Amino acid sequence: MAKLTLMSRTYCHLCHDMEAVLLPLAAEFGVDVDVIDVDTDPRxxxxxxxxxxxxxxxxxxxxxYYLDVAKVRDYLSKIR
Structure with missing residues (x-):
């Protein structure tokens, strides 16, 4: 199963917005999403x-910054 990684922050509204749109899309294509808080690792x-x-x-x-739904949908259809 494919896995996408979302680099995020807990206090970032753009991060929350991208995750909210990404999760249904990921479910549609049967891929996992790993959300990582960049503030937990200095690197x-x-x-x-x-x-x-x-x-x-x-x-x-x-x-x-923003989820490019068309690009991600096209990408996911190719790696499936």
Whole structure:
């Protein structure tokens, strides 16, 4: 099963918005979503500080700030 990684912050409204739209899409395609709080790891915070939310698949960035639904839907249909 494919797994997407959402780099997030607990106090970030954009992160919450992206997660809310992403979860139904992930369920539709049968993929898991791992939400990681970048503030729990100094290395992740340094990498993603101003970019969160960032959606990744196997380390490759799919989008950041806002979920590009069409792009992610197309991507998921190809890796399925």
């Amino acid at each position: 992740l915070e340094a990498l993603y500080d101003e970019l969160v939310p960032v959606l990744l698949h196997e380390g490759a960035e799919l989008c950041h």
